[in-house]
Amino acid sequence: MNFIQQAYKGKNNFWRWLLTVLVVMSPFISNFAVYxxxxxxxxxxxxxxxxxxxxxxxxxxxxxxxxxxxxVLLLVLxxxxxxxxxxxxxxxxxxxxxxxxxxxxSSWFVVTVFFLFVGFLxxxxxxxxxxxxxxxxxxxxxxxxxxxxxxSLEELLFRGYLMQGLGILAKNRWxxxxxTSVLFGLMHILNPEVSKLGYGIMGFYIGTGFLFGIVTLLDxxxxxxxxxxxxxxxxAAVLVxxxxxxxxxxxxxxxxxxxxLLFQMIVPVLLIYPLYLYFLNKKYxxxxxxxxxxxxxxxxxxxxx
Numbered sequence: 001m002n003f004i005q006q007a008y009k010g011k012n013n014f015w016r017w018l019l020t021v022l023v024v025m026s027p028f029i030s031n032f033a034v035y036x037x038x039x040x041x042x043x044x045x046x047x048x049x050x051x052x053x054x055x056x057x058x059x060x061x062x063x064x065x066x067x068x069x070x071x072v073l074l075l076v077l078x079x080x081x082x083x084x085x086x087x088x089x090x091x092x093x094x095x096x097x098x099x100x101x102x103x104x105x106s107s108w109f110v111v112t113v114f115f116l117f118v119g120f121l122x123x124x125x126x127x128x129x130x131x132x133x134x135x136x137x138x139x140x141x142x143x144x145x146x147x148x149x150x151x152s153l154e155e156l157l158f159r160g161y162l163m164q165g166l167g168i169l170a171k172n173r174w175x176x177x178x179x180t181s182v183l184f185g186l187m188h189i190l191n192p193e194v195s196k197l198g199y200g201i202m203g204f205y206i207g208t209g210f211l212f213g214i215v216t217l218l219d220x221x222x223x224x225x226x227x228x229x230x231x232x233x234x235x236a237a238v239l240v241x242x243x244x245x246x247x248x249x250x251x252x253x254x255x256x257x258x259x260x261l262l263f264q265m266i267v268p269v270l271l272i273y274p275l276y277l278y279f280l281n282k283k284y285x286x287x288x289x290x291x292x293x294x295x296x297x298x299x300x301x302x303x304x305x
Contacts, residue, residue: 061142140238215277
């Protein structure tokens with residue numbers, strides 16, 4: 001059974017999927033309601049985030065702990081409501097391949113550090129050393145423990161639960177890839193980056209959703225995407241902070257450069273992501289790309305004899 005077909009291992013009544021989505025995505029739905037129905041309140045929240053002057057580690061904790069609760073809810077509902085194993089939500093393999101997770105994590109962390117280093121070489125005057133031992137090491141601890149929980153909730157919700165559910169509904173692979181990637185991007189519409197750069201930056205978030213989705217479909221599991229996503233967010237929190245980004249932290253460097261769509265969206269999506277996919281393909285030898293990304297999904301025939 002491939003990754004999307006894992007959903008057939010459980011109960012798939014519509015009300016089960018609807019209830020799970022409404023419960024787990026309730027905070028995101030509430031945020032969208034504020035964004036569209038009360039724009040003035042949304043603007044105030046963004047301004048508070050960008051100009052936050054309190055303890056940044058406490059602020060980060062307050063923003064990450066809800067993801068732990070939501071992840072637990074998702075796993076419990078998959079287990080009890082759908083009658084499925086957690087493994088089937090994560091991968092099509094018999095057990096979770098942690099080597100893939102750590103390879104995705106380490107390789108993407110190296111990529112991130114490399115491009116941050118290039119940015120520093122190009123504009124050294126726009127980066128300020130910000131190392132403060134006590135706040136930084138507390139930030140590092142929080143990031144290592146809680147950010148993988150945040151990214152795991154997003155991956156298992158979008159590339160796991162929703163991709164599998166939409167896949168067996170549409171009976172193909174391309175529809176869940178497109179829908180989950182767009183939804184993943186829209187989930188970030190409330191980030192301060194959007195206020196700073198405009199809606200063009202949404203191309204980055206949607207493109208990132210496509211990267212994670214394509215990797216998941218080609219590899220028949222979320223392990224690589226889980227690792228890549230965790231590395232990306234930990235690097236964003238720990239290495240470089242800027243006053244226009246969603247993570248307001250006591251990072252090693254402060255970036256005072258003026259952001260642009262060229263470097264924040266076009267270069268990653270059109271250059272770095274394709275090269276990284278090529279690198280992963282050389283590592284894992286993925287075949288039948290067209291079938292894995294656009295192919296049909298059929299209900300497996302189970303031999304009960």
